[in-house]
Amino acid sequence: MLHFSLLSILIWLPVIGAILAxxxxxxxxxxxxxxxxxxxxxxxxxxxxxxxLGFDSGSYAMQFQENHLWIRAYDIHYALGVDGISLAxxxxxxxxxxxVILAGCNxxxxxxxxxxxxxxxxxxxxxxxxxxxxxxxxxxxxxxMLIPMYLSIGMWGSSNRSYASIKFFLYTFxxxxxxxxxxxxxxxxxxxxxxxxxxGLNLSLHIQKLIFFAFFFAFAVKVPMWPVHxxxxxxxxxxxxxxxxxxxxxxxxxxxxxxxxxxxxxVPDACANLAWFMIILSLIAIVYIGLxxxxxxxxxxxxxxxxxxxxxxxxxxxxxxxxxxxxxxTYKDAYMSLEGAVVQMISHAFGSxxxxxxxxxxxxxxxxxxxxxxxYGGIANxxxxxxxxxxxxxxxxxxxxxxxxxxxxYMVILSAFEGQAxxxxxxxxxxxxxxxxxxxxxxxxFFGPVANEHxxxxxxxNWVEKTNYILLAIGVILLGIYPAPILNVLHVTVDHLLKQxxxxxxxGL
Amino acid sequence: xxxxxxxxxxxxxxxxxxxxxxxxxxxxxVFVKERFRWVTYALVQLTLVIGFxxxxxxxxxxxxxxxxxxxxxxxxxxxVLTKLFIFVVSFFAFIxxxxxxxxxxMSRGDYYILGLFAVLGMQVMASAYSxxxxxxxxxxxxxPLYAMVAMQKDSRVAIEASMxxxxxxxxxxxLLLYGISIVYGATGSFEIFGMAGLLQNASSTQxxxxxxxxxxxxxxxxxxxxxxxxxxWVPDVYTGAPTTVxxxxxxxxxxxxxxxxxxxxxxxFPALTSHWQHALxxxxxxxxxxxxxxxxxxxxxxxxxxxxxxxxxxxxxxGILAGPVDPQGYSAAMFYIVTYVxxxxxxxxxxxxxSTHNIxxxxxxxxxxxxxxxxxxxxxxxLLMFSMAGVPPTVGFFAKLGxxxxxxxxxxxxxxxxxxxxxxxxxxxxxxxxxxxxFEEPKSNLxxxxxxxxxxxxxxxxxxxxxxxxxxxxxxxxxxxCRISVS
Numbered sequence: 001m002l003h004f005s006l007l008s009i010l011i012w013l014p015v016i017g018a019i020l021a022x023x024x025x026x027x028x029x030x031x032x033x034x035x036x037x038x039x040x041x042x043x044x045x046x047x048x049x050x051x052x053l054g055f056d057s058g059s060y061a062m063q064f065q066e067n068h069l070w071i072r073a074y075d076i077h078y079a080l081g082v083d084g085i086s087l088a089x090x091x092x093x094x095x096x097x098x099x100v101i102l103a104g105c106n107x108x109x110x111x112x113x114x115x116x117x118x119x120x121x122x123x124x125x126x127x128x129x130x131x132x133x134x135x136x137x138x139x140x141x142x143x144x145m146l147i148p149m150y151l152s153i154g155m156w157g158s159s160n161r162s163y164a165s166i167k168f169f170l171y172t173f174x175x176x177x178x179x180x181x182x183x184x185x186x187x188x189x190x191x192x193x194x195x196x197x198x199x200g201l202n203l204s205l206h207i208q209k210l211i212f213f214a215f216f217f218a219f220a221v222k223v224p225m226w227p228v229h230x231x232x233x234x235x236x237x238x239x240x241x242x243x244x245x246x247x248x249x250x251x252x253x254x255x256x257x258x259x260x261x262x263x264x265x266x267v268p269d270a271c272a273n274l275a276w277f278m279i280i281l282s283l284i285a286i287v288y289i290g291l292x293x294x295x296x297x298x299x300x301x302x303x304x305x306x307x308x309x310x311x312x313x314x315x316x317x318x319x320x321x322x323x324x325x326x327x328x329x330t331y332k333d334a335y336m337s338l339e340g341a342v343v344q345m346i347s348h349a350f351g352s353x354x355x356x357x358x359x360x361x362x363x364x365x366x367x368x369x370x371x372x373x374x375x376y377g378g379i380a381n382x383x384x385x386x387x388x389x390x391x392x393x394x395x396x397x398x399x400x401x402x403x404x405x406x407x408x409x410y411m412v413i414l415s416a417f418e419g420q421a422x423x424x425x426x427x428x429x430x431x432x433x434x435x436x437x438x439x440x441x442x443x444x445x446f447f448g449p450v451a452n453e454h455x456x457x458x459x460x461x462n463w464v465e466k467t468n469y470i471l472l473a474i475g476v477i478l479l480g481i482y483p484a485p486i487l488n489v490l491h492v493t494v495d496h497l498l499k500q501x502x503x504x505x506x507x508g509l
Numbered sequence: 510x511x512x513x514x515x516x517x518x519x520x521x522x523x524x525x526x527x528x529x530x531x532x533x534x535x536x537x538x539v540f541v542k543e544r545f546r547w548v549t550y551a552l553v554q555l556t557l558v559i560g561f562x563x564x565x566x567x568x569x570x571x572x573x574x575x576x577x578x579x580x581x582x583x584x585x586x587x588x589v590l591t592k593l594f595i596f597v598v599s600f601f602a603f604i605x606x607x608x609x610x611x612x613x614x615m616s617r618g619d620y621y622i623l624g625l626f627a628v629l630g631m632q633v634m635a636s637a638y639s640x641x642x643x644x645x646x647x648x649x650x651x652x653p654l655y656a657m658v659a660m661q662k663d664s665r666v667a668i669e670a671s672m673x674x675x676x677x678x679x680x681x682x683x684l685l686l687y688g689i690s691i692v693y694g695a696t697g698s699f700e701i702f703g704m705a706g707l708l709q710n711a712s713s714t715q716x717x718x719x720x721x722x723x724x725x726x727x728x729x730x731x732x733x734x735x736x737x738x739x740x741x742w743v744p745d746v747y748t749g750a751p752t753t754v755x756x757x758x759x760x761x762x763x764x765x766x767x768x769x770x771x772x773x774x775x776x777x778f779p780a781l782t783s784h785w786q787h788a789l790x791x792x793x794x795x796x797x798x799x800x801x802x803x804x805x806x807x808x809x810x811x812x813x814x815x816x817x818x819x820x821x822x823x824x825x826x827x828g829i830l831a832g833p834v835d836p837q838g839y840s841a842a843m844f845y846i847v848t849y850v851x852x853x854x855x856x857x858x859x860x861x862x863x864s865t866h867n868i869x870x871x872x873x874x875x876x877x878x879x880x881x882x883x884x885x886x887x888x889x890x891x892l893l894m895f896s897m898a899g900v901p902p903t904v905g906f907f908a909k910l911g912x913x914x915x916x917x918x919x920x921x922x923x924x925x926x927x928x929x930x931x932x933x934x935x936x937x938x939x940x941x942x943x944x945x946x947x948f949e950e951p952k953s954n955l956x957x958x959x960x961x962x963x964x965x966x967x968x969x970x971x972x973x974x975x976x977x978x979x980x981x982x983x984x985x986x987x988x989x990x991c992r993i994s995v996s
Contacts, residue, residue: 071907071984071985071988072989073911073985073988073989074911074988114880114884140901143906147895147900150943154948155947162944165944166937166940169940170937170940173900173933173936174933177929177932178926180910180913180929181917184914184917184925185917185922187917188917188918
């Protein structure tokens with residue numbers, strides 16, 4: 001019977017945990033809040049085990065379904081379910097959630113109960129987004145998560161936090177609001193809010209394009225794609241490191257997830273028609289933002305820009321399928337491209353999440369919490385264990401074979417070759433760019449002589465941080481050399497998704 | 510008109526009861542000693558509770574609409590539910606007022622009695638079924654409010670606000686009355702029942718006269734609601750009035766005004782639909798634009814909320830104007846106004862709660878670091894602000910969702926998109942309040958000052974704030990109620 005409400009438990013357990021944590025009161029009982037949050041986060045991650053084991057990877061249907069009528073007047077349902085992609089994302093969310101809570105236990109010094117509550121609520125909302133199969137429920141979770149994120153940036157962020165948090169909120173709010181109009185239009189056409197029912201509507205190309213752009217703004221802001229990415233560097237740099245991790249590892253993925261769940265299956269003709277547009281934006285993100293990343297002086301900003309570049313790969317993989325089907329005519333490659341995009345989503349979470357945590361650890365140890373590259377140097381001398389771990393994650397960011405970062409990028413580039421060789425040539429530039437910004441930063445921060453007296457007193461990471469990094473390292477390496485457990489879950493779902501996302505004219509091939 | 514029939518007094522029991530009680534409380538208040546002044550308060554609250562129960566009983570007793578008092582009075586679902594909402598909101602408004610006026614030594618018996626008469630006026634508005642009773646109800650509900658605004662005798666701004674409110678209100682009443690007289694001249698009837706039929710066969714001269722009447726009546730209604738272009742009184746009155754009076758003005762009368770708008774525009778003037786629709790489109794766009802934009806520039810939170818109320822009225826009109834094409838628009842508008850009233854009442858209540866020791870804490874800066882001073886109140890304010898901004902999972906989102914759904918169904922997709930764009934503008938200043946409360950440190954003169962909240966106040970504001978969240982998580986019941994009321 002556990003199956004019936006497993007998803008609900010996953011969503012609401014963190015929320016209940018948040019309420020409990022808040023009830024512990026002020027900072028005099030901080031340890032209670034820490035314990036509650038950690039236990040809830042661990043419990044949630046453990047609950048993923050029955051979810052994973054009970055999931056039938058041979059079926060593309062939604063599983064662990066729950067369905068209750070929520071709002072009668074508009075036929076809105078509290079409907080949950082997971083397919084392969086959302087399963088992977090939910091597990092990832094719980095994994096990252098635990099890391100963030102653990103890191104927060106260590107790094108946050110004031111208003112701890114509220115911090116834990118904010119992140120637990122965020123985790124619950126995020127799982128809700130991935131599990132919702134009703135459009136309005138999806139939207140409620142999608143927007144609901146903005147509130148704790150807004151608060152966490154504003155309350156525990158650095159100096160310019162108010163500006164960054166409001167910019168973050170308004171930007172994403174603006175994007176999602178157009179999506180709401182599109183959803184209402186679709187509701188008007190179908191009479192239901194069930195996402196599955198939106199698929200395969202016979203909408204005219206003109207309408208499809210309008211809907212495409214409404215969705216585009218919502219998801220492109222979240223991804224974020226060039227040119228609506230400007231909120232991200234601000235939000236990332238000002239957010240506490242836990243917030244940065246959630247932003248990079250999870251929130252950005254929501255954009256891609258939205259493209260996969262909404263744009264591509266609902267308006268396939270418009271997607272095929274406008275694939276060039278998306279591909280060009282993705283390439284700009286990969287190359288131009290990659291170049292921008294190189295010149296950053298702030299470590300967090302650098303990683304933020306590198307996130308945008310990496311997300312460019314995910315969007316490229318999604319929309320390249322139309323080019324591959326059009327020019328290359330091979331379903332297998334289109335499939336690989338899409339799966340590559342999904343893998344890129346997952347792998348990026350490990351690499352960038354770990355790097356953001358790392359910058360947080362450095363800044364916490366520095367006397368004025370500086371994130372500037374120039375303030376550091378020779379960290380490897382003082383923090384050898386940390387330096388070794390960070391090397392691994394930087395390599396994953398570069399896309400070194402054997403690390404998580406390699407798999408997705410490789411799949412996308414390889415399959416893109418079948419569509420348009422020039423696309424894959426431009427995309428491949430990332431291998432140079434990523435190496436430049438990641439390794440150059442690594443060199444400046446970690447190698448060389450100890451830069452100044454502040455670095456001199458820095459101590460190596462403690463056991464909590466080590467635990468975090470060991471977990472992440474396992475993730476990065478496992479995904480790099482043996483991605484099968486994740487790919488197995490994805491195969492059937494991605495295949496089905498691709499079939500739904502191709503316009504009728506292409507699926508005949 | 511020759512054959513006189515006895516009116517059905519039984520359908521007007523709640524009004525009769527409230528009227529009697531208002532008179533009784535007035536007498537009781539004269540004779541009780543100062544230290545037993547709470548008796549007045551208790552009696553007034555008891556009146557509201559019993560009035561609520563009586564009306565609730567009517568909800569079950571009269572499933573079909575009943576028109577009586579020679580066609581001047583109606584009892585239908587809209588009337589009953591509007592009254593229920595009014596009772597609940599007024600009940601809360603008086604709880605919030607209790608401590609506030611005690612500290613400011615406003616003559617306390619009068620406050621509640623005037624309030625009770627205003628409630629009676631709103632009840633009449635809810636049940637009014639002819640232009641005469643509409644006018645009667647409107648005047649009965651606003652006259653006590655003018656006096657309540659002026660109750661803080663030592664406050665110059667309050668007196669000024671009262672004067673402004675009175676002059677502007679009188680002007681609006683005049684406009685409305687003029688419009689009504691033209692309607693009477695053109696049709697020979699005051700009654701809403703049958704007005705629609707009369708207008709169906711109107712001659713072209715009649716049509717022209719009615720159009721003129723519509724302009725004046727609409728102006729009167731917009732005045733009372735406080736929407737652009739007749740919004741000038743709103744910021745001054747909201748800012749100048751004692752906070753609990755502002756709370757009262759901003760809450761229950763809006764629901765009553767919605768009821769008479771429905772009566773006049775939808776039930777009496779369906780023949781002129783396309784005309785008032787166009788007028789409302791202009792009014793709502795201007796209100797959303799003006800209200801939201803001007804709110805950004807405010808440094809006084811009461812004034813900011815005043816402009817925000819203008820914007821919210823603009824949103825409510827969206828539902829009404831979508832109504833003729835998609836009837837769900839009316840229920841969406843009703844849902845919107847009811848939830849807005851709940852949220853606005855909560856927000857003003859927090860301002861009044863914080864303004865202890867006779868100091869008005871109505872500057873935005875006073876809200877700096879509220880989270881550090883009182884996490885629970887800050888959290889309530891956070892919920893209310895996000896609800897006003899329309900962010901899920903608070904109730905404000907479902908209010909906006911209903912409106913947008915109606916607009917899209919009525920083929921006003923562009924208007925829906927526009928409304929949402931203004932919502933983003935609006936989100937900024939609500940977020941700013943949250944930002945001040947959570948991201949900043951308290952002002953130095955407020956650090957460590959104790960916020961004393963009586964248990965009843967705490968309970969009321971907690972119910973109010975949490976309602977914004979609970980109604981957002983489980984909005985179905987209220988949406989259904991609103992649908993029943995305007996079906």
